[in-house]
Amino acid sequence: MLYLHSMGHFHPDNIISNKFLEDLDIGTSSEWIMERVGIENRRTVLPLDYIKQTKNTDPREAFAVRRYKNAQMGAAAARLALQRAGISAEDIGLLVGGSSTPDNVAPAEAAAIAAELGIEVPNFDLNSACSTFGMHINVLSRMQPETLPPYILLVVSETLTKTVDYSDRNHAVLFGDASAAAVVSATIPAPAGFWNCGFDSRPSAWSKVGVDWAWRFDQDGNAVQGFAIRKTSESLQLLQDSFKNDCRGIKFIGHQANLTMLKTVCERRAIAESNHWYNVDQYGNTGCCGAPAVLSMHWDQVKPGDDIAIVVVGAGLTWTHTMLRVGGEQ
Numbered sequence: 001m002l003y004l005h006s007m008g009h010f011h012p013d014n015i016i017s018n019k020f021l022e023d024l025d026i027g028t029s030s031e032w033i034m035e036r037v038g039i040e041n042r043r044t045v046l047p048l049d050y051i052k053q054t055k056n057t058d059p060r061e062a063f064a065v066r067r068y069k070n071a072q073m074g075a076a077a078a079r080l081a082l083q084r085a086g087i088s089a090e091d092i093g094l095l096v097g098g099s100s101t102p103d104n105v106a107p108a109e110a111a112a113i114a115a116e117l118g119i120e121v122p123n124f125d126l127n128s129a130c131s132t133f134g135m136h137i138n139v140l141s142r143m144q145p146e147t148l149p150p151y152i153l154l155v156v157s158e159t160l161t162k163t164v165d166y167s168d169r170n171h172a173v174l175f176g177d178a179s180a181a182a183v184v185s186a187t188i189p190a191p192a193g194f195w196n197c198g199f200d201s202r203p204s205a206w207s208k209v210g211v212d213w214a215w216r217f218d219q220d221g222n223a224v225q226g227f228a229i230r231k232t233s234e235s236l237q238l239l240q241d242s243f244k245n246d247c248r249g250i251k252f253i254g255h256q257a258n259l260t261m262l263k264t265v266c267e268r269r270a271i272a273e274s275n276h277w278y279n280v281d282q283y284g285n286t287g288c289c290g291a292p293a294v295l296s297m298h299w300d301q302v303k304p305g306d307d308i309a310i311v312v313v314g315a316g317l318t319w320t321h322t323m324l325r326v327g328g329e330q
Contacts, residue, residue, distance in 0.1 A: 007296035008081030038259025042176030042284030059215035071112035093149020098132035132288035134320025145186035176284030180292035256290030
């Protein structure tokens with residue numbers, strides 16, 4: 001088991017509303033967007049005037065005008081997580097980063113985040129696209145506890161709006177920017193811990209979705225959504241079956257791709273609306289930051305007796321699952 005001591009999150013200030021997208025005159029409307037993906041608002045590191053004037057047709061310009069770097073956002077999420085954990089940055093013994101949209105090819109973005117926090121600490125990136133946070137949990141939970149430092153900081157940051165062509169209504173409506181962080185430990189107990197961690201992938205479909213060499217996002221939308229619904233439903237069922245005899249209600253956090261996809265999963269697996277935690281309707285698809293940011297935003301609602309099923313899918317194609325148990329053991 002891997003103990004979870006705290007979560008943190010950060011979203012930039014600029015809001016891409018459905019009205020903003022309507023005004024871009026790209027053949028979309030709020031009704032069209034809500035019907036298909038259920039997203040009302042998104043956050044971006046880009047100036048809104050820049051999007052209006054250029055529609056981000058050249059992603060290289062996005063790097064030059066962005067208001068926040070990934071490391072700045074990651075550090076902001078990390079500071080909240082550290083505050084909630086009641087520790088300082090100097091207590092961290094390892095920092096693991098990850099992003100689908102890093103600001104640099106090299107070095108690891110974790111190094112930039114550590115520098116932003118003012119700490120000299122071992123660090124590396126582990127990336128599996130939108131399933132990155134789940135992969136962090138999976139990998140660390142399989143390591144020998146005695147080989148790990150007491151406190152580990154996990155930080156994921158996404159600036160997906162850098163990759164979006166805002167003249168393409170299919171992609172323009174989906175994405176937002178965010179960061180999320182977690183303080184975990186393999187040896188220092190906490191009220192919450194990750195159980196039943198698992199992951200898998202389908203490399204034969206790696207080209208179905210991704211960000212290419214030109215920093216442009218593209219996907220086979222129908223194929224990817226169908227895959228996401230199937231694998232999320234199957235993984236959620238696995239967790240439900242594993243814990244069905246414990247008489248503890250299960251809450252669900254999925255990959256924040258779009259609300260329509262998530263509601264389909266909830267219908268298939270009989271998850272009540274009150275037990276479905278999400279933020280995609282107001283923050284968009286924030287890649288690997290979506291699920292951990294949802295958990296962070298609900299942190300004050302997490303209570304003993306909760307079982308929180310976290311299932312995430314991503315490019316690769318990859319998927320991960322884990323059960324966060326609060327105040328109880330398997």
